[in-house]
Amino acid sequence: MMLTFLLACPLVGMLIILALPKSAVQTIRNTALLSTGGALFLSLMLLSHFQPQLTGVQFQEHVLWIPQLHIYYHLGLDGINLPMVLLTTLLGFLACFASWSIKERHKEYYALYLLLQVGMLGTFLALDLFLFYVFWEVVLVPMYFLIGIWGGGRREYSAFKFFVYTLAGSLFMLLGILALYLHPNGQTFDMLELAQKGPAFPLAFQRWLFLAFFLGFAIKVPIFPFHTWLPDAHVDAPTPGSVLLAGVLLKMGGYGFFRIAYPIFPAAAQWFGGTMAVLGMINIVYGAFVAMAQTDFKRLVAYSSVSHMGFVLLGLSSLTPEGMNGAMLQMFSHGIITGAMFLLVGVLYDRTHTRDLNAFGGLGVQMPVYGGLLIFFSLASLGLPGLSGFVAEFLSLVGTFGVWRWQTVVSVLGIVVAAAYMLKVIRQILLGPLNEKWRALPDATLREVCSLVPLLLLTVAVGVYPLLVLQLQDGALRQLVAHVLGHPLP
């Protein structure tokens, strides 16, 4: 029942907020904070009771939902979705804290925010394809409103583009889900059962369906050339929206590969490996170079997200335990680091109302705490050893180097360019002469620092002792690799 309670926490919070009068702003904020805090607490309890050495899914909930189609309300936790659930609840709580900077229509905002939280958690917890699809789509509507109403710039256009683009991709995924169920070897929506039946599907069928699911996930990750919605959506979203978009929604795409595409279509996953490696490489290098060219701070971070997700793809393509561990860890680590980066962008934007990198300068003296945090997270983003980003990227590269050599070699170029643009950001914002306009800027407030410090501690902890996360996921990932390759690992 724990998992349903986990889902119920934000849902109940949303219903309470809908019942509150819209003038009770502080009560609404506190309710939202309590709901997301409750979800975080529950997920930490699940973590403490989780046993990584056990194979299979834990905390399962299996209730018949639509008997005529063999659809079940099936939730479960294992090494593949536990890090994602923890990431979602943590970022959900911290971004809720950061949402206190929202200035209007609080009731609708927090209600939509909590609905988004339910959708994201449900996507990671669902073990039935129909339920997964429902939660996957449920995420879209609140995000559309969050960007379209509380965003900036061309928010309506960006929200619309995000919505339609993502939905179009997931409609192909819907056809894949239906085709799986209707195939004589399928006849079920359950992900675990389908994974067992996976190797028995004919190769052509596996390939076509892998591509159908690939389209749905590729738009979410996002994989070049399906990434064009991302810069607009990230830039025009409000700060907490960007944090969740970059921190969690992108991971939903990567998670889909781990949970659905790879286990159910193992032969197709192997067949697609080379292409996946090339796509990962393109993401890394292209994303990095485009980020280098940006003058808008938020846009730069958005493109750096594209670049970092490339490492997830690279690790996935390797089909080795190291590579897969690196990919999964990169999803977790990138979620934390990019979440923090967007929070930092928000702190600056709230004060200066500009994101133009050329407009800043010398803020390191004016806002030392902010400067310190910015330097820390920029270094984490570029993959400084000792921080979580490095471990993840290193594992991905090591895993893929043996399998897809030249793609890995070219990808390393992306790390160099990442260093270039991140240091450029530090230089343009923090160093150099102080622009007189910003003479009176206040430093980061306690609320803003409190939303960043947990992420900082986690980044250092995972960077210094990666087993914290790796021990949770390694068992499940090794099983996955053995399943896809068709033979136990040596």
Place this chain on the structure above:
Amino acid sequence: MNIVLFESLSAWWPELILSAGALFVILCGVWTKRTQPALFVTWATLVAAAVALWQVPVPTATSPFFGLIICDPFSYTFRWLALGTVMIVTLLVTGSRDIEPDAVGECLGLLLLIGVGLMVMAESVHLLMAYVAMELVSLSSYVLVGFLRDQRSAEASLKYLMFGALSSGMMLFGMSLLFGLTGALAFPDLLRATSALGQPAAGPLLVALTLLLVGLGFKISMVPFHQWTPDAYEGAPIPVTALLSVGPKATGLALLLRLINALRPAWPQLMWLFLGLTIATMTLGNLVALVQTNVKRLLAYSTIGQMGYLLIGLTVNSRMGLEALLLYLVAYLFMNLGMFACVIAVVNDTGSEALEAFRGLAARAPGLALMCAMFLLSLAGMPPLLGFFGKFLLFGSAIEAHQLWLALAGIINSAIALYYYVNIIRLMYSAAPQPSRLLHVGASLRLVLGICTAVTLLLGLFPARLLSALRTATTITLL
């Protein structure tokens, strides 16, 4: 003979009550010129008809009225859908400012007659009975479309009439050809006769069927017989538009299904025709809806697109397709009527039918905007609403029948349709240019919105009961 008549009447009480009630309501409307008596009689009739429908034996022991109609589970479902539609449209008529008070009685009377026509359309197993039922619905609709006293409404009514008359004529011609080929008018006899027909008759049979399809296609707004839809919908009073978008479509599909079942041997040739027409209907409806600025016209084209999806369930000719069609019909009924209730609320308040009237609605009526957004998302096929589940089953039936192109056309059109559905949501939630005052929604509209919201959301989350109830209706019998 007496026994047959007695049993026929005992199965036909709902339609009898509605017919008598209709005539009485028209008299009330003409004599008193006030809405209260007419409304009272209408509701009394509807409630009595509902009770009668609940008690009616399904299926009947003997064939009612000597084989003209059939009361099987399939038609039972559609009779309930027709009654439900008429009830909700009555509420919409009450809540709308379109129809003038002195004409409401006649409007309601015609509405009840349309209800009878819809029920009989779903029950018909004889070509002439089908024609009579269709004409009952059509003629009453022609009048109702022209009920507003302005030029646009009169023009719409005339267009509808001309188009409808032409289609009916062609359909009759097709029926006569069919009679000439097979010597039969009743569906069971048609089935026997077409099975026995040889190869030389295949050409003329196809011609006869195509002509029949003209008439039925006109009723369900299938491309290329959809031309009347935008103009008729735009000119009619909004409750009438709501009725036209749901009632005749549902029972038209029921009749089409029965006809196809009766002409099963000819299906292999017909299938290609239907495949092309389904994809054309979906695509044209959704593409042209993209450029509309009048909300009634937009919903007209949206209806054409939705008919395309429903036709998928028909084209695949399988049990799953039929289940999907029935479920999506139920979903479509409630979400479309809900959407029209929202349109009525907005038009009542702003007096404008342009899409721009929706701008800033969220600030003026948050509950209304939320429900409107929900109906639009259900029409677009977003989970966890009932519209999504219906589309899920429809596309599933297409894949099961190995009609991949149908499924692909379906999802591509769903993505296209999202544009204009979400556009309205965007308008509602964007800031209004001038300072806004609250929008008050009348009681009858609230009732409609409540019912439709409950069905769309709750049945969307828990569709199992509905699905099992509809499964019993999927056996179409002819005898």
